Amino acid sequence: MTLLLEAEGIEAYYGKSHILHGVSLSVAEGEVVTLLGRNGAGKTTTLRAIMRLTPPREGRVRIFGQDVTGWPTHRIARGSGNGGVGYVPEGRHMFRHLTVEENLRVPPPTPGQWSLATIFSLFPRLAERRTSKAGRLSGGEQEMLAIARALLLNPRLLLLDEPSQGLAPVIVEEVMQAVRRMRSEGTAILLVEQNAILALAFADRAYVLSDGAIIHEGPAAELAADSEKVKSLAGARASRAA
């Protein structure tokens, strides 16, 4: 199996506070990996460090086998001719005063299966609301728009940060349906989630992050079977859901 993403010994800071202490993780081709952990464990920062939105001070990032350490964010997103990295940030980061269609015009047109037409067939609701301002969409529609926007880069790897956040269970199911479809098309996914039960049911492999370091790594099914362990590693949300 080829590794799509390898992060090695990532050290990241926000100002003077040291957030990530040597985080290493990998995602193989077509694999779904989840990154769990309590609030403030450093999950979002890990994704931001991979995208170089929070440039890591130490460590290396390889994507599709190529060392991208030090590349600017937009080059990491576009990739180097063999598919890019789609990033769906926590809180969706819509361009609220732009229409749905305008939001989808921001990523540069990239050859591949995802175009405006195929995106609209995956998310018919976005097609219906194409001329609405993104700020007027419901939370679920905004999450779909954020995913759609990232898909237009035709990524081979998708970084999803808390896609279920603030959404009703029915809507979460709808969003996960779309993610499952991407997975079946062969897109590898690194999924950050507070909702460990949801993420473990979906992923092949799991990492658990605590205080900026990886404290557990293993098959998702194994971790899912041990709810006590999930509770102790990944926090209260999981125990309530279990």
Place this chain on the structure above:
Amino acid sequence: MQLLLFGAFNGLIVGFFYALMALGLSLILGLNSVINFAHGGFMALGGYLAFTLAPFIGFWGALAVSPFAAAALGLVAERGLIRPLYGRDPLYSLLLTFGLALILEDMTRTIWGAQGVPFAIPDFLNHPLSDVYFFLTGYRLLVVIVAAVATGALFAVLRYTRLGVCIRAGNADLETVASLGVNIYLLRALNFALGILLAGLAGILAGGQLGLTPTMGSSLIMPSFVAIIVGGAGSLIGSLLGGLIIGVAAGVTTMYIPAASEVVIYLIMALVLLIRPRGLLGQEGLFE
């Protein structure tokens, strides 16, 4: 009535100069997060470049080429001087552009002289179009038309082109734009050049109307900042509106109380800030 129309039309022309300047300043403030004090310097540069080019390529050629020449110089300044300061305290870029403004002003003084030069416009544009409305010359009409067309073109670019969509998206959240594969270094450079293009155009139009002096930039930049505040920071239509409002107000005031023509601009600003601190069309929460 005649006097009022005269004042209002004069004001409309100056208002368009303010508006073109304010639009460029707003673009640069929005995406580059730079308060560009050198904007007036680039404006004067546009005018003087047209003055130098006109003998070779004619008035119309100079009108078409010089804004782009000014924009090219703006691009060099952005690449070489401003880019290293992105992401730092805004005070750095403010100091830098302030210094750049002084350099540009002295540069024009050294190259073209401190006295100011007359910018010759085609003769047929100098005549009044009507005996009654003696102030309505061909050139003044041209200024209004060119400025209006340029403004319309700017809004069309922002609304319909991918570059424009990215600029508007970047105003709100540049980081997310970068994460979607857009080269924000290039985007910021193009946006800066676009702002300077408008300044250069304003410089040429103003040169034909008011003459060219090395200080023309510094005398037009303050009212342009006022235009942004009156119209509302963050709104381009606000900047346009603000420029026209203070221009017309100053023009009309000149007719009746000449001494108050400059004060009135600041009175309007004070009034707007008292009643509606975000400006006429400004975004909520920027200053409140």
